[in-house]
Amino acid sequence: MTKKRILAGGIAQESHSFNPVLTDRARFNIQSGQAAIASARGTNSLLGGILDTAEQADIEVLVPTLFRAQSGGPVEDVVFAEMRDILCDAAKRGDFDAIVLPLHGGMLTPTLEDPEGELMALLRAIVGPGLPMTVAFDLHAHVTPRILKTCDFLAGYLTNPHGDQGSTGRRACRAALDILGGQLRPVLSAVHVPMLTLGHDRTDEEPLMGLQARARAAVESGLAYDVSIFNAQQFLDVHGLGNWVLAYGNGSDGGRDRLALELAQSLWDQRHALIGTYPSLDECLDRAERGTKRPLILGDQGDRVAGGGPGDSTYVLRALLDRPGLPAAVVPLTDPASVAACHAAGNGSQVTLDVGGCYSTMAPPTTITGKVIGLGTEAHVTYDGPADAGYKAKLGAYAVVEVGKVRVLLTDQPYSYLDPDYFRAMGIDPAKMGVVITRSGYHFTLNFAATGECITVDTPGMTSYQVHELPFTVARPFFPLDEPDFVPVLAEHPSRMV
Known part of the structure; x- marks a missing residue:
């Protein structure tokens, strides 16, 4: 047969x-x-x-x-x-x-x-x-x-x-x-x-x-x-x-x-x-400054690569840099030009870069000065799970720049950081950070539950749930922009x- x-x-x-x-x-x-x-x-x-x-x-x-x-x-x-x-x-x-x-x-x-x-x-x-x-x-x-x-x-x-x-x-x-x-x-x-x-x-x-x-x-x-x-x-x-x-x-x-x-x-x-509401970024960073038992894993829902965003918003980065009293933090940004500049400068170099804000226009580019502490032309991720447990992904070029207690993780492509191994693959252990930023709203919460306290944060941007800020035309009418008879x-x- x-x-x-x-x-x-x-x-x-x-x-x-x-x-x-x-x-x-x-x-x-x-x-x-x-x-x-x-x-x-x-x-x-x-x-x-x-x-x-x-x-x-x-x-x-x-x-x-x-x-x-x-x-x-x-x-x-x-x-x-x-x-x-x-x-x-x-x-x-x-x-x-x-x-x-x-x-x-x-x-x-x-x-x-x-x-x-x-x-x-x-x-x-x-x-x-x-x-x-x-x-x-x-x-x-x-x-x-x-x-x-x-x-x-x-x-x-x-x-x-x-x-x-x-x-x-x-x-x-x-x-x-x-x-x-x-x-x-x-x-x-x-x-x-x-x-x-x-x-x-x-x-x-x-x-x-x-x-x-x-x-x-x-x-x-x-x-x-x-x-x-x-x-x-x-x-x-x-x-x-x-x-x-x-x-x-x-x-x-x-x-x-x-x-x-x-x-x-x-x-x-x-x-x-x-229709949901979320705590403000300031509320969460206030808690981090006071000290928490576990890392705070924050989902930047306004620029969620998991929701289709470009991953280059500097809104959270600017807030982290304005708070020197925070514990060690890591924030990812998509910025191919800055990744290339770091590779040209070399590991251990001091660099000054204008990062992010190319497509996420609600948060402009931000100038950072820091030390390049990590470089790579590719990285390999295996999801811890439970979501997509065992799934393998190959990442492109990246650079890590240390700016005070903030590690800025620059990549040449946008990633959602749905799993802790994204950070580990690029040389950062999220369990040793005080604040970890993901480019996700809440999907990250399953795989980061063992790493820290997971919180979705109210931030502006292309993937914010404030859909009235987006130029919908073809899809309408739909709730909540409209109240169609149903x-x-x-x-x-x-x-x-x-």
């Missing part, structure tokens, strides 16, 4: 419509074939979960290519086209029984506002309507009707901060195997909600904790095969922006329609509660016509 095969791969990146810096090929970790499989096996990643489920079922996984990058500006069209062509060429060979795609779902290119849907539609045209295609997305994906109509099943993360990447990949793969085996005929109940969640959207806190519990109970009771609640990337100026509730059943309805409608209505009813309605879907 011929061994069954699954085709996996694709591209994963979260885009920010208002970040003018396009994400180029150099920003991507690109792997294929056995190298991609070996790198993902045993990790808490989407592909890791797919591999885990497939290998338990003695099914081979083919990975023609997998592009993965941190959040940023839209992805260059040529990069998307390269990945698309590789995956479509592999699909044309037809030596597989199902497709399972580990994607993100929140990506843009300059010409495409739904590139994942474009990829899926091209693959569907190649393989035809009968071959199972399932997909795994981030909870912050931009879900579109084309995506829902093209794939047989879409699974989203159930946690925020995200700790269930692997189990999401397993859900997507299990659905494909169940379709192949005849145990699943997926029928979708889907509802779009024209709103954003802004800052109070952790799934381990109310109100989303309760909504996710209701969804989980429906799956456990057999009311639904799978339920995902997508809260959407908040910085996409695209048509149809908003939250989605997806409830998949196996064949006939049995109350699943009502579940999707009720969850969507609950989301809308609690929309005001999903009554939950089931989206049309081919599976409901069967």
